Amino acid sequence: MLEELKREVCDVNIALRDKGLAIMTWGNASAIDHERQLVVIKPSGVPYDEMQENDMVVVDLGGNIVEGKWKPSSDTITHLLLYREFGGIGGVVHTHAEWSSSWAQAGRDIPVYGTTHADYFYGEVPCTRPLSEAETAENYELNTGRVIVERFEGTDPLQVPGVLVHAHAPFTWGRNVRQALEGALVLEEIAKMAFRTEVLGNRYSVGRHLLDIHYLRKHGRGAYYGQKKK
Ligand SMILES: [Zn+2]
Numbered sequence: 001m002l003e004e005l006k007r008e009v010c011d012v013n014i015a016l017r018d019k020g021l022a023i024m025t026w027g028n029a030s031a032i033d034h035e036r037q038l039v040v041i042k043p044s045g046v047p048y049d050e051m052q053e054n055d056m057v058v059v060d061l062g063g064n065i066v067e068g069k070w071k072p073s074s075d076t077i078t079h080l081l082l083y084r085e086f087g088g089i090g091g092v093v094h095t096h097a098e099w100s101s102s103w104a105q106a107g108r109d110i111p112v113y114g115t116t117h118a119d120y121f122y123g124e125v126p127c128t129r130p131l132s133e134a135e136t137a138e139n140y141e142l143n144t145g146r147v148i149v150e151r152f153e154g155t156d157p158l159q160v161p162g163v164l165v166h167a168h169a170p171f172t173w174g175r176n177v178r179q180a181l182e183g184a185l186v187l188e189e190i191a192k193m194a195f196r197t198e199v200l201g202n203r204y205s206v207g208r209h210l211l212d213i214h215y216l217r218k219h220g221r222g223a224y225y226g227q228k229k230k
Contacts, residue, residue, distance in 0.1 A: 001038075001058060001066075001067055002033055002036075002038060002040055002058060003053070005031050005033055005040045006040050006053040006054065006056040006058075007053045008031060008176075008177055008178070009029055009030060009031050009040045009041065009042065009053075009056050009091075009177055010042075010051060010052065010053040010055070010056055012029040012031075012091070012093065012177045012178060012180070012181045013027070013028065013029045013042045013048065013051060014048055014051060015181055016028075016029065016048075016093070016095055016181070016184070017048040019181075019185060020097075021095040021097040021184055021185065021188060022048075022095050022096065022097070024047075025045050025046065025047055025048070026095065026096045027093070027094060027095040027096065027097075028041065028042040028073040028075055028079075028093075028094050029041075029042060029091065029092065029093045029094075029177055029180065029181065030042070030073075030076075030079045030091065030092050030177065031090060031091040031092075031176060031177035032083050032089075032090055032091070034090065037060065037061055038058055038059070038060055038061075038066060039058070039059050039060075039061065039076075039079065039080060039083060040056050040057070040058055041056065041057055041059060041072045041073050041076055041079060042056065042057075042072070042073045043055050043056065043057050043068065043070030043071065043072060043073065044070065044071045044072060044073050044074050046070060055068075055069070055070060056068065057070055057071070057072040057073075057076075059072055059076060059080070061080055061083060061084055062080075063076060063077055063080055074141065075094050075141060075144075076141070077139075077141035077142050077145065078094070078141045078142070078144045078145040078148075078171070079092045079094070079145075080145075081142060081145030081146065081148075081149065082145055082148065082149075082171070082173060085145075085149045086149075086152070086157040086158075086173065088157070088158050088175065089157060089158070089161075089173040089174065089175065089180075090174065090175045090176040090177065090179075091173060091174055091175075091176045091177030091178065091179060091180035091181075092171060092172070092173045092177075092180055093171070093172050093173070093177070093180040093181055093183065093184045094169065094170070094171045094172075095169060095170060095184055095188075096168075096169040097169070097170065097184065097187075097188045097191075098188075099188050099189075099191035099192040099195060100164060100169065100170040100184075100187050100188050100191040101164075101168070101169040101170065102191065102195065103125075103127065103164055103191050103194070103195075104127060104164035104165055104166060104167065104168055104169050104170060105167055105168075107127055107130070107166050107167065108127055108164075109124040109125060109126050109127050109164075110124055110125040110127075110164070110187075110190060110191055110194050111124050111194065111203075111205040112124055112205045112206050112211055113190075113193065113194050113197045113202065113204075113205065113206065114190075114193065114197070114206060115206070115210060115214045116186075116189065116190055116193060117190045117193075117194070118206060118210060118211045118214035118215050119214050119215065119218055120161070120183070120186045120190075120215075120218075121159075121160050121161070121162065121186075121187075121190070121215075122156075122159040122160055122211070122215040122219070123155070123159070123160055123211070124205070125160065125162055125163070125164060125170075125187060125190070125191075126151050126152075126155070126160065126163055126164070127151075127163070127164040127165075127166055128147040128148055128150070128151045128163060128164070128165050128166045129147055129150070129151070129166060130166045130167060131143055131144065131147060131166070135147075144165055144168070147165070147166070148163050148165065148171065151163060157173065158174075158175070159215070159219070161173050161174055161179070161180075161183045162183050162184070162187050170184065170187055172184045172187055
């Protein structure tokens with residue numbers, strides 16, 4: 001079942017390694033079939049070298065395995081909460097990529113220091129609050145999802161397609177799993193640039209006018225960036 005989606009999710013998981021976003025078995029990607037309300041996700045602990053599309057696990061939104069020979073990723077519960085809460089998303093990627101994770105470990109939002117950021121994220125990349133001891137001891141993965149959702153109150157997750165989980169690492173998402181991968185790559189790049197920007201001495205975000213023109217010409221209603229879609 002969902003063979004095409006499995007192929008796509010498998011390809012994106014392998015791309016996490018190939019593009020330098022994940023080492024060993026770190027990182028995971030998933031995608032949802034909205035119609036059937038089923039999610040395809042990476043299996044837990046299977047090395048990228050051996051991973052094939054039929055290793056992907058199909059789960060329902062309650063986390064029950066519908067098809068697959070492996071246990072799903074340990075972060076499955078977090079992915080599922082994001083699908084349940086962020087209606088328009090079709091894919092989720094989680095990595096421990098070094099630059100983005102450094103900001104997460106510092107517990108800092110990434111300010112909009114330039115137009116590369118503004119092209120993709122309509123505002124700062126937010127960092128969640130720390131999880132409490134109780135939230136960590138019980139239902140850790142679910143609570144990880146909850147602090148993300150809490151942080152997005154009043155923010156459109158499709159305009160800010162990623163988050164830093166405090167002391168942990170980034171999650172990104174998009175209308176599909178390829179967009180979620182693109183988000184992870186872009187986030188890593190802007191996290192690196194933002195770090196260097198601060199080292200060089202700048203602590204000021206770009207003005208609203210620059211954020212607006214860069215984000216909206218790509219994603220706004222009157223977007224004119226790129227080639228006309230037929
Ligand atoms: Zn993680």
